[in-house]
Each structure stands twice: as C-alpha cells, then as structure tokens.
Amino acid sequence: MPTYSESLENGLKVVLRPIPETKALSTWVVYRIGSRNEVPGMTGSTHWVEHMLFKGGGRLGKGDIDKLISRLGGKLNAFTDTDFTMYFETIPASALDTALMIEAERMRNAAFDPKEVEAERTVVISEREGAENQPEFLVEEELWGLAFHVHPYHWTAIGYKQDLANLERDPLYRHYLRYYAPNNASLILVGGFDPAVAMQHIREAFGPLKREAPPEPLRLAEPEQRGERRSDLHRPGPTDLLAMGWHVPGVAHDDTPALILLSTILGGWRGMVPFAAGDWRSRSNRLYRALVATKLATDVGARQEMKVDPSLLIAGVTLARGVSLDRVESVVDREVAKLKAAPPSKAEVGRARQQARAWSRYEQDGVTFQGMLLSIGEGLSSWDFPETLLAKVEKVRPDQIRDVARSYLVDDHRTVVRFHAQEVPT
Amino acid sequence: MNLPDRTVLESGAVLVSYALPSNPFIAFRGSLPAGVAAEGSDHGVAEFTTRLLLSGTRRMSAAKFADRLEGIGATLEFRNGDEVLSFQGRCTRENAAETVRLLVDCLSQPTFPPKEVERVREELRNDLRIEADDTRHRAHRELARLVFPKDHPYGRDPKGSEARVRRIRRSDIVSFHEAQAGPEGLIFAVTGDVDRKLIETALVGPLSRLKGEGGAVPAIPPPPPSRPAAVSIPMPHKSQADIAIGGPAIARRHEDYYALNLANLLFGRIGLFGRLGRNLRDEQGLAYYAFSSLDARTSGGMWSIGAGVNPSNLAKAIESIRAELDRLRTEPFSREEIVDGKDNQIGSLVVSLERNAEVASELHGMEYFGLGMDFLERYAEIVKALSEDRVRDIARKYFLRSASSLVVAGPVGRTRVEW
Numbered sequence: 001m002p003t004y005s006e007s008l009e010n011g012l013k014v015v016l017r018p019i020p021e022t023k024a025l026s027t028w029v030v031y032r033i034g035s036r037n038e039v040p041g042m043t044g045s046t047h048w049v050e051h052m053l054f055k056g057g058g059r060l061g062k063g064d065i066d067k068l069i070s071r072l073g074g075k076l077n078a079f080t081d082t083d084f085t086m087y088f089e090t091i092p093a094s095a096l097d098t099a100l101m102i103e104a105e106r107m108r109n110a111a112f113d114p115k116e117v118e119a120e121r122t123v124v125i126s127e128r129e130g131a132e133n134q135p136e137f138l139v140e141e142e143l144w145g146l147a148f149h150v151h152p153y154h155w156t157a158i159g160y161k162q163d164l165a166n167l168e169r170d171p172l173y174r175h176y177l178r179y180y181a182p183n184n185a186s187l188i189l190v191g192g193f194d195p196a197v198a199m200q201h202i203r204e205a206f207g208p209l210k211r212e213a214p215p216e217p218l219r220l221a222e223p224e225q226r227g228e229r230r231s232d233l234h235r236p237g238p239t240d241l242l243a244m245g246w247h248v249p250g251v252a253h254d255d256t257p258a259l260i261l262l263s264t265i266l267g268g269w270r271g272m273v274p275f276a277a278g279d280w281r282s283r284s285n286r287l288y289r290a291l292v293a294t295k296l297a298t299d300v301g302a303r304q305e306m307k308v309d310p311s312l313l314i315a316g317v318t319l320a321r322g323v324s325l326d327r328v329e330s331v332v333d334r335e336v337a338k339l340k341a342a343p344p345s346k347a348e349v350g351r352a353r354q355q356a357r358a359w360s361r362y363e364q365d366g367v368t369f370q371g372m373l374l375s376i377g378e379g380l381s382s383w384d385f386p387e388t389l390l391a392k393v394e395k396v397r398p399d400q401i402r403d404v405a406r407s408y409l410v411d412d413h414r415t416v417v418r419f420h421a422q423e424v425p426t
Numbered sequence: 427m428n429l430p431d432r433t434v435l436e437s438g439a440v441l442v443s444y445a446l447p448s449n450p451f452i453a454f455r456g457s458l459p460a461g462v463a464a465e466g467s468d469h470g471v472a473e474f475t476t477r478l479l480l481s482g483t484r485r486m487s488a489a490k491f492a493d494r495l496e497g498i499g500a501t502l503e504f505r506n507g508d509e510v511l512s513f514q515g516r517c518t519r520e521n522a523a524e525t526v527r528l529l530v531d532c533l534s535q536p537t538f539p540p541k542e543v544e545r546v547r548e549e550l551r552n553d554l555r556i557e558a559d560d561t562r563h564r565a566h567r568e569l570a571r572l573v574f575p576k577d578h579p580y581g582r583d584p585k586g587s588e589a590r591v592r593r594i595r596r597s598d599i600v601s602f603h604e605a606q607a608g609p610e611g612l613i614f615a616v617t618g619d620v621d622r623k624l625i626e627t628a629l630v631g632p633l634s635r636l637k638g639e640g641g642a643v644p645a646i647p648p649p650p651p652s653r654p655a656a657v658s659i660p661m662p663h664k665s666q667a668d669i670a671i672g673g674p675a676i677a678r679r680h681e682d683y684y685a686l687n688l689a690n691l692l693f694g695r696i697g698l699f700g701r702l703g704r705n706l707r708d709e710q711g712l713a714y715y716a717f718s719s720l721d722a723r724t725s726g727g728m729w730s731i732g733a734g735v736n737p738s739n740l741a742k743a744i745e746s747i748r749a750e751l752d753r754l755r756t757e758p759f760s761r762e763e764i765v766d767g768k769d770n771q772i773g774s775l776v777v778s779l780e781r782n783a784e785v786a787s788e789l790h791g792m793e794y795f796g797l798g799m800d801f802l803e804r805y806a807e808i809v810k811a812l813s814e815d816r817v818r819d820i821a822r823k824y825f826l827r828s829a830s831s832l833v834v835a836g837p838v839g840r841t842r843v844e845w
Contacts, residue, residue, distance in 0.1 A: 019448050024780040066697030071766050073773020092776045122711035129665040130734045236663035238555035280501045283492035295545050298552040320548050351497045358499025361451040362516050366781035425662050
C-alpha cells in the first residue's frame with residue numbers, strides 16, 4: 001500500500017498511509033523508549049509514565065483525552081514494550097485535528113500532578129498483581145530474569161513490585177522529559193485523509209515542539225551465556241509448565257528471516273502484531289505433533305521475540321496431567337536435535353513461508369492494526385521493516401534453517417524454567 | 427452505506443456478505459445451532475464435539491488437515507457457545523474456495539478418531555483445572571450460575587465437569603453431531619476482499635454441499651428467576667481478588683435493549699470504564715480494571731460488573747461499586763453524560779467497522795438476531811430517539827443491587843462477603 005515518510009525539522013518522523021476508501025483514521029505515536037532504557041530501582045517506570053499520559057496536561061485537563069475520543073466513538077490505548085512505547089487513537093477521519101492535538105500535548109506537556117501519580121501507583125501495582133495470578137507470567141518473568149544478567153531485558157515491562165511501591169514522582173517526570181521528544185518519536189497516520197492536508201496539520205501541531213538532546217545509546221550488552229541456566233518453580237497451580245529460551249540476535253540481524261521460519265516450523269507463526277492472532281493456534285508444527293497429538297501436552301508454542309537487542313527464541317509447553325517435565329523436555333530436545341540434524345523438507349518450509357505470507361495480510365486488518373504494524377516497525381527499525389523482512393523470508397533456503405538451528409539452539413545458551421504445579425490450597 | 431448482501435441457499439443456509447476492499451484478505455464468521463442449548467442434559471457434549479471438528483475428516487487425517495489448512499495460510503477455529511457452535515476463519519481471496527471446502531468438510535464429515543477423542547478428553551480436563559485456578563474465570567462462572575440457575579444453558583459450564591468429561595463416549599459425540607449439524611440454521615457471514623463474483627464462484631458451491639439432517643434450532647427457555655446471593659471463593663495462593671457482580675437483564679430483541687445498552691455504556695464502559703472506572707480506577711486507584719458488561723442473548727441476558735483488586739482493598743471496592751449502583755438513583759445520568767454516550771455509539775459505527783473481524787461479527791449478529799440487513803443504517807436513528815429519561819429509568823430498572831449477586835474469588839480468606 002502506498003506509504004510516505006518524511007521528517008519535520010525537530011526530528012519527528014512522520015509516516016502516512018492514506019486509504020481513501022475508509023472513513024476511519026488511526027493515529028499512532030511510537031517513542032523509542034521502553035523498559036530497556038530503565039535502570040535497576042526504576043523498573044516499570046516507562047509503563048507508569050504511559051499511564052500518566054492519559055491524565056492531561058497543557059491544553060488537556062484530567063479526563064479530557066477519554067472524553068474527546070469517546071464522543072467521537074473512537075478507541076484509544078497504549079502499550080509499553082521493552083524497546084518502545086506506543087499510543088493510538090482510532091477515530092472518524094474527519095477528527096484528525098483532535099488526535100493530533102492530543103498527541104502533541106502528550107509529547108511535551110503531560111501534567112504529572114503528584115496526586116495523580118500517587119493514585120496511579122496502586123493501579124500499576126494492581127495490573128502487576130493481576131498478571132501474578134497467572135502462572136505463565138511467573139514463568140515468563142523467571143525466564144527473562146535468568147537469561148539476562150546484564151541487559152535490561154532482565155526485567156519485564158511491568159517492573160518489579162518493590163520498585164513500583166517506592167518510585168517517586170520526580171524521577172518519573174524526568175524519565176518522561178528525557179525520552180518524550182519529537183526527535184525520539186514517529187507519528188503514523190493510516191486511514192481516510194489527504195496526505196498534503198494532513199502534513200500541513202501535522203506541521204502546525206508538532207512543528208513548534210522542541211527537540212531534546214538525543215538519548216544516549218544503550219551501552220549494556222549481554223555477555224555470552226556460558227552454560228545452561230535452570231530454574232524450578234514450585235508453586236500452587238493447575239498444570240506443569242515448561243519454557244525454554246535460547247539467545248538469538250537482535251531483529252536487524254541477517255539470521256532473523258531464517259529464525260522466523262525455524263520458530264514457525266517448531267511451534268507455529270502468529271504474526272508480528274500482538275492480538276491479531278486471537279486464540280488461533282497452529283497444529284501443523286513439530287512441537288504440536290510431538291507433544292499435543294501424543295497427549296503429552298495440551299498447548300505448545302514457539303516464538304522468536306523480535307527485539308532491538310539480542311533476545312530469545314522461546315518454546316513454551318503446557319503439560320498434560322500426569323506427564324513428567326523430564327519427559328516433555330526430552331521430547332523438545334529431540335525435536336531441536338532433528339532441526340539441527342537435517343534441513344526441513346521443502347514442503348514444510350513452503351508451509352511455514354505461506355503462513356508468514358498470509359499473516360502479513362491478516363495483520364493489515366483495518367486502520368488500527370495497520371497503524372500498529374507500522375509503529376512496531378518504527379519501534380524496532382523502520383516502518384517498512386515487516387515488509388522487508390517478509391521479502392527476506394521468501395528467500396530463505398531449507399539448509400539455512402538447519403544452520404540457524406545449529407548456531408542458536410545450543411544447550412549452553414539456553415535457559416530452562418520448569419513450573420511444578422503444587423496442589424492448590426483450599 | 428451499502429447494505430450487506432443476504433442470500434438464502436437452497437439448503438436453508440444463509441450467506442451474508444459485505445465488501446471491505448481496503449482490507450486485503452477475507453474474514454468469515456458463522457454459526458450452527460449446536461451449542462450448549464442443544465445438548466439437553468448431556469452436559470459437556472457440545473464442547474467436546476466442537477473441539478474435535480479439526481481432528482480429521484473423511485478426506486483427511488487431523489495432521490493432513492492441519493498441513494493443508496496452514497499450507498494455504500488459512501485459519502479456522504470452532505468455538506462452543508451457550509446457544510450456537512460458532513466458527514471463524516481468515517483466508518486470502520485466492521484460497522477462499524479451498525478454505526470454505528475445508529470448513530464444510532469439518533462440519534459435514536468429521537470422523538472423530540478415537541485417539542483424538544482421548545486427546546481432547548485430556549485437554550478438557552486440563553482446561554477445567556486451569557480455569558479452576560483462574561480468579562476471574564471462577565468469579566464470573568459462579569456469577570453466571572447464580573443469575574441463570576436451575577441448570578439453564580446460560581448458567582452452566584460448557585465443559586460440564588470433570589466427571590462428565592470422563593464419562594462422555596465417542597458415540598455420544600457422533601450422535602450429537604449427527605442430530606445438530608446440517609445446513610438448517612447455518613449462518614455464514616463474510617467480509618473483506620469479497621465481491622459477488624467470488625461469492626458465487628468460490629463460496630456458494632462449497633457451502634451448498636453441506637448436508638445433514640440436523641440443525642433444528644432448539645428453543646431456549648427463558649431463564650428462571652434468580653435468587654441473589656453472595657459467594658466467596660477462597661484462593662489463598664493468588665495476588666489479586668476478582669469481583670463479579672451482576673443480575674438478570676434482557677434478550678437482544680427486548681424493547682429495553684437500546685436504552686439499557688446505552689446505560690451500560692455510561693455506567694461502566696465509555697472512556698476508561700465509565701462511572702465505575704472513574705471512581706474505582708481513576709479517583710481511588712483501587713483497580714486496574716473495573717467495568718460493566720451487558721450480555722443480551724436470544725432468551726434472556728445478564729448485566730455484570732467485573733473488577734480486579736488487591737485483597738486489602740476488597741471491602742472498599744465493593745462498597746464503591748455499591749455506591750455507584752445506588753448513585754444511579756440518587757444522581758442519575760446527566761444530560762451531558764447521555765449526549766456523550768449517544769455520540770459515542772453513533773460515532774463508533776465508523777470506528778468499530780474498520781476491521782474484517784469486527785464486520786464479520788456484526789454481520790453475523792444482524793442475521794442471528796434478525797435485526798435486518800439495514801440495521802447499521804437505522805442504528806444512529808435508534809440511538810438518537812432514546813429519551814434521556816428513558817435511559818435513566820432503564821438504568822434504575824435493571825442495575826438493581828437488590829436483585830444482583832456478588833462473587834469474590836481470590837486471596838479473601840474465609841471472610842464472609844456481604845452484599
């Protein structure tokens with residue numbers, strides 16, 4: 001689809017995808033700030049800042065953002081990731097200026113009223129506690145914490161509860177001022193608008209905002225893992241869980257396309273946009289065949305966590321009742337060994353490629369998802385990154401999939417978390 | 427706005443379509459009258475059957491079927507509901523015919539292989555355990571049981587119980603499927619990159635091949651009266667407690683529906699969860715989520731409130747919800763609130779129909795509830811015609827604390843919750 005990009009003088013990158021036949025408009029702003037930019041003691045601050053940016057400031061009073069968008073019948077939300085934070089509104093296209101005003105105010109003028117900061121503390125803690133109710137969250141947090149000793153991927157975007165209990169308003173506000181600037185952001189518009197007119201309105205709304213000194217590049221790099229790491233969690237829960245994570249390079253690396261097909265063959269592909277896949281689960285992958293079809297597990301999945309810095313390829317298993325973690329782990333080992341031993345068949349690679357191809361269309365479902373996909377692209381690299389990546393996926397050969405399995409699915413570089421479900425107290 | 431296209435096939439199946447060419451693929455959603463309501467006292471059979479529909483057909487084993495479906499990049503899911511067996515999927519224009527052929531195979535020629543029956547049995551047992559450990563699921567499942575008592579299809583767990591899952595035999599599944607699956611009552615709603623030619627060449631043919639004797643639409647009895655209750659489900663190993671509060675509401679075709687839908691929006695949905703969210707989240711910081719829902723079905727419905735809170739804030743949160751329910755009487759919705767709500771509902775027509783998945787779901791609902799193909803065209807007028815007093819009266823009439831039940835699940839000790 002025709003997409004245009006240009007930058008304002010203050011460094012704000014603008015990406016426009018006009019779709020003349022639609023009456024809706026999705027406006028996204030992605031900031032290159034995530035939990036990756038946090039330091040110990042301030043974990044969760046990026047996510048907390050995100051919450052504060054719905055509470056007004058500048059020309060917006062408390063509750064105004066909700067009210068303005070609600071009246072239009074619009075939807076809005078925000079997401080904090082390890083590498084970036086995104087905000088969006090989807091509204092009737094005629095209300096472009098409302099969205100631009102909200103995002104321009106949010107970029108530099110958020111209020112951070114101390115009373116509001118304090119009220120939000122219990123909300124973010126509540127969000128974390130809701131996640132803690134799920135054993136899968138505990139496994140995920142343990143996995144990243146164990147796999148990364150130095151790099152901030154060590155913690156998840158929600159942060160640690162003790163940090164959320166102690167964080168104060170001023171450091172949060174400084175965090176905001178430091179990273180929320182036009183030259184650290186991209187504005188993405190998808191929907192029914194005229195690009196020239198939209199660009200003029202964007203200049204009026206965002207042009208006056210001043211750039212900040214660019215954020216320092218992250219200097220923390222995870223040293224090579226020397227030896228497998230393991231953790232056994234014994235907690236009340238309904239089922240045993242297994243998660244294995246192998247270190248893989250950052251998303252810009254040349255091996256990423258082959259790793260995408262590798263993870264698809266191993267555990268299925270669900271696209272790049274979170275939520276787009278819904279509850280759909282692949283059944284043609286190797287882990288499903290080896291574990292679910294044989295009644296050793298009731299759910300499996302594999303995903304390559306696409307991040308700016310070196311990250312993880314994760315396989316996750318929900319065990320069937322009465323099956324031992326050792327047994328399931330040995331089956332995963334066997335499947336990984338097969339991937340290393342021989343290239344997958346052309347038919348299997350073709351199927352994996354077709355899934356990636358089809359999902360690249362399913363992720364274009366409406367202006368909101370298109371905006372999200374472009375924003376994720378901008379957060380990781382550039383708006384056209386998903387498209388470029390797909391073109392590279394098309395060229396991956398079966399032997400390259402075997403080669404990346406040999407390079408990255410290495411025992412010494414993996415982390416294993418086993419959740420041993422204890423009887424639930426009554 | 428162009429009206430959706432509606433075709434009744436010779437078999438009795440109904441095909442509804444709406445082109446949305448800016449989305450470069452096809453999404454479909456449909457249903458058959460083979461949900462919980464159709465299983466009678468054979469609890470859990472509908473769910474068990476639904477989960478086996480991707481487990482092999484006369485043409486293909488489960489593995490071959492998955493290879494074929496995913497080999498063309500399509501998705502297909504089946505879900506069991508209180509009233510219907512629903513299905514949904516995605517495909518590209520090029521492989522639409524093949525995807526619908528695969529769907530029809532699943533519905534008309536499932537083989538229910540014994541090995542797969544046993545696999546799904548274990549999956550169901552695991553899922554029952556997972557849900558029993560989920561505070562939100564426990565609270566809302568118990569609330570549904572209280573609001574729709576006496577084993578009403580809306581109130582029971584679609585999975586049945588551990589004991590039922592163990593007892594269901596393959597022959598029960600085969601019988602249920604043969605009795606329920608057929609073209610009668612089938613709705614197929616499709617949107618995205620579709621046009622008349624594609625529908626005629628790629629969809630009508632495969633859909634017309636769906637045969638079967640079943641499909642008689644089961645009458646769903648109106649829910650019996652519910653007795654308000656307060657229930658506490660202690661789950662001491664959890665961090666957060668979930669609150670579920672609710673009571674009986676109305677069927678989708680009831681004359682009060684639109685006023686109640688607007689009242690529900692204002693009470694616990696608009697913006698950051700309406701009045702409830704403003705109080706519990708925004709002002710007091712008690713919960714990450716606190717919202718209300720209106721679930722209107724063919725024969726009845728339920729309104730409900732859900733909130734997740736730290737156990738130390740439980741009493742305060744319940745008290746605040748109680749205060750908000752009472753406030754509907756002492757401080758009814760203002761003119762400004764109602765105007766905002768109407769604007770939201772009218773404006774949301776543009777925004778909520780931007781995705782294939784949402785449009786397919788809306789098309790399906792229009793046909794299923796008999797709202798008419800011009801429903802979306804009429805919707806704004808329906809909303810505009812609601813008088814302010816009617817919205818306030820309806821809120822008072824249905825959001826009744828005295829007629830509602832409360833369930834709390836989480837680390838709540840053995841404290842009796844009062845409501």
